[in-house]
Amino acid sequence: MSTEQWEDYLAANDARFVDELSDFLTYASISSLPEHTGAVADAAQWVADRLTQAGIENVSVLPTGGHPVVYGDWCHAPDKPTVLIYGHFDTQPVDPLALWTRPPFEPHIQDERIYARGASDDKGNMLIPILAVEALLETRRQLPLNIKFLFEGQEEIGSPQLPEVIDRERARLACDLVVSADGGQWAEGQPALHTSLRGLCALEIRLTGARSDLHSGSYGGAVLNPIQALCELLAELHDDRGRVTVEGFYDDVRPLDAHATERIRAVPFDADAFKAGIGVPALHGEADYTTYERLWTRPTLEINGIWGGFQGEGTKTVLPSLAHAKITCRLVADQDPERICRRVGDHLIAKAPAAVRIDVRPEASHAWPYQIAPDHPGNQAAAAVHRRIFGREPHIVGMGGSIPVCGIFLRTLDAYTVNFAFGLKDENVHAPDEFFRLSSFRLGQRAYVHLLDALSRSAF
Amino acid sequence: MSTEQWEDYLAANDARFVDELSDFLTYASISSLPEHTGAVADAAQWVADRLTQAGIENVSVLPTGGHPVVYGDWCHAPDKPTVLIYGHFDTQPVDPLALWTRPPFEPHIQDERIYARGASDDKGNMLIPILAVEALLETRRQLPLNIKFLFEGQEEIGSPQLPEVIDRERARLACDLVVSADGGQWAEGQPALHTSLRGLCALEIRLTGARSDLHSGSYGGAVLNPIQALCELLAELHDDRGRVTVEGFYDDVRPLDAHATERIRAVPFDADAFKAGIGVPALHGEADYTTYERLWTRPTLEINGIWGGFQGEGTKTVLPSLAHAKITCRLVADQDPERICRRVGDHLIAKAPAAVRIDVRPEASHAWPYQIAPDHPGNQAAAAVHRRIFGREPHIVGMGGSIPVCGIFLRTLDAYTVNFAFGLKDENVHAPDEFFRLSSFRLGQRAYVHLLDALSRSAF
Numbered sequence: 001m002s003t004e005q006w007e008d009y010l011a012a013n014d015a016r017f018v019d020e021l022s023d024f025l026t027y028a029s030i031s032s033l034p035e036h037t038g039a040v041a042d043a044a045q046w047v048a049d050r051l052t053q054a055g056i057e058n059v060s061v062l063p064t065g066g067h068p069v070v071y072g073d074w075c076h077a078p079d080k081p082t083v084l085i086y087g088h089f090d091t092q093p094v095d096p097l098a099l100w101t102r103p104p105f106e107p108h109i110q111d112e113r114i115y116a117r118g119a120s121d122d123k124g125n126m127l128i129p130i131l132a133v134e135a136l137l138e139t140r141r142q143l144p145l146n147i148k149f150l151f152e153g154q155e156e157i158g159s160p161q162l163p164e165v166i167d168r169e170r171a172r173l174a175c176d177l178v179v180s181a182d183g184g185q186w187a188e189g190q191p192a193l194h195t196s197l198r199g200l201c202a203l204e205i206r207l208t209g210a211r212s213d214l215h216s217g218s219y220g221g222a223v224l225n226p227i228q229a230l231c232e233l234l235a236e237l238h239d240d241r242g243r244v245t246v247e248g249f250y251d252d253v254r255p256l257d258a259h260a261t262e263r264i265r266a267v268p269f270d271a272d273a274f275k276a277g278i279g280v281p282a283l284h285g286e287a288d289y290t291t292y293e294r295l296w297t298r299p300t301l302e303i304n305g306i307w308g309g310f311q312g313e314g315t316k317t318v319l320p321s322l323a324h325a326k327i328t329c330r331l332v333a334d335q336d337p338e339r340i341c342r343r344v345g346d347h348l349i350a351k352a353p354a355a356v357r358i359d360v361r362p363e364a365s366h367a368w369p370y371q372i373a374p375d376h377p378g379n380q381a382a383a384a385v386h387r388r389i390f391g392r393e394p395h396i397v398g399m400g401g402s403i404p405v406c407g408i409f410l411r412t413l414d415a416y417t418v419n420f421a422f423g424l425k426d427e428n429v430h431a432p433d434e435f436f437r438l439s440s441f442r443l444g445q446r447a448y449v450h451l452l453d454a455l456s457r458s459a460f
Numbered sequence: 461m462s463t464e465q466w467e468d469y470l471a472a473n474d475a476r477f478v479d480e481l482s483d484f485l486t487y488a489s490i491s492s493l494p495e496h497t498g499a500v501a502d503a504a505q506w507v508a509d510r511l512t513q514a515g516i517e518n519v520s521v522l523p524t525g526g527h528p529v530v531y532g533d534w535c536h537a538p539d540k541p542t543v544l545i546y547g548h549f550d551t552q553p554v555d556p557l558a559l560w561t562r563p564p565f566e567p568h569i570q571d572e573r574i575y576a577r578g579a580s581d582d583k584g585n586m587l588i589p590i591l592a593v594e595a596l597l598e599t600r601r602q603l604p605l606n607i608k609f610l611f612e613g614q615e616e617i618g619s620p621q622l623p624e625v626i627d628r629e630r631a632r633l634a635c636d637l638v639v640s641a642d643g644g645q646w647a648e649g650q651p652a653l654h655t656s657l658r659g660l661c662a663l664e665i666r667l668t669g670a671r672s673d674l675h676s677g678s679y680g681g682a683v684l685n686p687i688q689a690l691c692e693l694l695a696e697l698h699d700d701r702g703r704v705t706v707e708g709f710y711d712d713v714r715p716l717d718a719h720a721t722e723r724i725r726a727v728p729f730d731a732d733a734f735k736a737g738i739g740v741p742a743l744h745g746e747a748d749y750t751t752y753e754r755l756w757t758r759p760t761l762e763i764n765g766i767w768g769g770f771q772g773e774g775t776k777t778v779l780p781s782l783a784h785a786k787i788t789c790r791l792v793a794d795q796d797p798e799r800i801c802r803r804v805g806d807h808l809i810a811k812a813p814a815a816v817r818i819d820v821r822p823e824a825s826h827a828w829p830y831q832i833a834p835d836h837p838g839n840q841a842a843a844a845v846h847r848r849i850f851g852r853e854p855h856i857v858g859m860g861g862s863i864p865v866c867g868i869f870l871r872t873l874d875a876y877t878v879n880f881a882f883g884l885k886d887e888n889v890h891a892p893d894e895f896f897r898l899s900s901f902r903l904g905q906r907a908y909v910h911l912l913d914a915l916s917r918s919a920f
Contacts, residue, residue, distance in 0.1 A: 034773065221745050221746065284683060285681050312553065401777075430673065
């Protein structure tokens with residue numbers, strides 16, 4: 001029952017684990033596309049089977065009214081803490097498909113990287129703790145604390161039914177801490193503690209001019225073009241200092257205190273490397289904030305998509321009837337997603353010109369912003385594992401993205417969430433050619449065993 | 461050889477003529493889409509065959525390096541004027557296809573209207589003079605003047621190769637007047653003389669931010685969104701009085717004189733009917749101009765299409781790499797299409813923010829604006845036929861659309877163009893469910909016979 005036994009087990013089963021990850025990645029579990037509903041359900045069943053195979057008990061697929069949730073537990077350590085491990089098996093869409101080197105749901109390995117949609121976000125990462133637990137159960141025949149697993153299939157669409165499921169199952173899900181296997185570390189060899197997540201709200205807008213497309217010669221100049229109206233409306237959503245102009249947008253944003261500013265400034269930032277990494281000619285954002293402050297402490301209003309009129313080859317002299325845009329806002333504590341969504345929608349309706357009709361549709365996707373203290377016991381345990389595995393102090397950082405359940409766990413289960421995952425920034429998450437490093441996959445398995453051991457000694 | 465003979469001929473052959481139009485409309489001759497090149501060529505051959513069948517001589521399909529041109533003539537009236545009859549057999553694209561009641565190239569007749577893409581613009585109209593000439597040749601065995609036909613397959617893409625063809629064939633095409641069978645009358649029962657056409661120039665722009673799509677959480681707030689940049693750039697193209705802000709845009713616009721203003725104000729305008737006809741909640745345009753002044757005498761800058769990022773169902777939290785727009789300008793005398801295109805492109809490049817890259821691509825489509833005097837002999841002959849056929853004085857109006865060849869004929873053949881066609885405003889030209897009235901198809905045939913008789917007595 002030495003440490004070496006589980007390490008040997010992980011090493012001996014490495015090829016099988018990689019094959020299993022590859023198999024998991026063949027499921028096209030895109031939660032935002034109705035035609036992929038079956039694939040999301042199949043992925044859920046795959047997860048349930050894999051938990052059972054690992055020795056987890058009480059495995060079940062929980063009904064949600066939407067994409068499913070998979071639960072399982074091992075609760076035979078009565079005097080020890082209980083941790084709930086969270087991840088998701090749904091993925092982002094794959095468009096633009098033409099930019100993928102290989103089909104996104106036909107995983108392939110090259111240079112010790114596994115390429116597929118969902119490889120890093122989040123299938124590779126969510127599989128890690130299952131394998132760590134299997135290694136412990138196969139070698140020690142027990143775990144050092146009580147573990148519950150909760151994997152969802154709707155993270156990428158903002159977890160619409162999950163709050164209800166967590167509320168309904170609050171007794172079964174009760175825990176001292178949530179550990180999220182959705183996220184990543186700072187860089188290869190450099191760990192991080194994540195102390196904040198941004199929230200999210202989403203809406204779609206549609207402007208309608210004439211009842212059908214018009215000839216731009218016969219009507220151009222006498223009728224407002226809905227695309228022009230949309231551009232003018234969207235252009236006014238930011239002022240010339242990069243601030244969102246929607247009234248009250250910043251009302252509930254917590255001001256940055258000196259400690260937080262100091263922690264953020266302690267994280268090294270290389271602007272040239274940042275720009276080169278994504279290929280942008282210049283940085284851009286809200287005046288008077290650094291890049292990390294913009295990403296971790298400031299809300300955004302982003303146009304995720306726009307369309308209207310003719311998009312084909314050549315010229316079509318059309319004055320279109322319709323113009324559409326999709327908008328999401330990233331939120332920071334303590335902005336309320338529904339209130340911000342309503343404020344943005346009301347602003348757009350108020351500003352829309354009389355010569356077009358505007359429809360604003362709030363989308364289901366939303367997430368509360370989240371903050372955890374850097375010295376929370378869960379973070380202390382994670383930092384101890386960081387020092388052991390990476391040999392370095394973690395950076396204390398924020399995350400620009402959203403993991404909706406962190407806010408939900410806090411409000412429903414009264415449990416904070418510690419991020420413990422192994423994605424890295426260059427892995428094309430939400431973009432073509434997503435991949436996950438096999439080195440991270442392996443290191444993560446060992447790190448999880450150490451984390452469970454460390455948490456078994458924590459006081460919550 | 462009485463008038464009645466040709467009238468009887470037209471009446472006796474009406475069912476066959478409608479069948480022939482229906483057959484002509486089955487060709488999907490969309491000139492802007494490369495995959496329809498074959499259909500445009502097939503339509504050209506159909507036209508050539510139909511001219512020959514009508515008794516026209518020297519029929520040939522002229523090479524252009526692009527979509528073909530069909531020529532034919534009857535030149536056995538040595539002391540009489542020569543008129544060149546112009547039309548086009550290519551069509552606009554059909555998207556959005558979902559809004560068509562029936563497939564656009566499966567013509568069907570309902571309530572004495574023939575529905576298909578190209579029915580009004582311009583296959584129905586261009587077939588009319590062929591049928592009129594056939595009736596004369598079959599009944600009188602001769603025509604009252606010399607006639608040449610020139611039908612092109614590239615009008616809807618701005619006639620890129622036609623100027624070169626007209627220049628090369630200037631001897632063969634020499635004429636005293638061009639009569640355009642592309643256009644329409646004012647309303648059912650109300651004829652019009654068209655004294656101006658707007659020109660056209662086109663460009664496409666693309667903004668690039670990061671080299672691939674980014675996660676809007678990981679990067680949102682720190683990187684300029686190309687859609688936002690595009691909206692801001694396009695929003696600034698009009699000022700708050702509806703004027704285009706591109707420097708020098710209006711430099712070559714002829715000022716409106718008092719006579720022209722008076723003629724325009726003499727044309728009745730019903731704002732409520734205009735709005736209801738197309739279903740817009742309000743009119744919109746350049747301040748201090750009436751609707752007809754905006755349409756006939758003022759240039760425009762129109763966004764024909766815009767696209768970027770995610771357009772599917774649900775939410776995708778993407779910060780896109782690319783944003784695109786298609787722009788056309790309608791021009792008035794004496795704006796130079798190439799110069800305006802360059803000015804707009806240069807303006808956009810100068811205004812684009814440093815945090816994105818901009819590419820501007822001028823499109824081949826362009827057309828010179830055109831003006832003809834209301835009392836030109838060709839217009840006098842047309843007005844005489846209007847009085848006879850409709851029993852009314854024509855309105856003297858402008859046209860907001862573009863017929864590129866009018867400017868080309870004037871500069872190359874030194875011949876003005878008279879519009880003589882029978883489309884009506886509600887026929888969904890360039891839009892779903894395009895149709896042409898069979899009553900116009902029949903009336904047009906008689907009107908053309910009268911026009912040829914009238915022009916045979918004109919002095920040019």
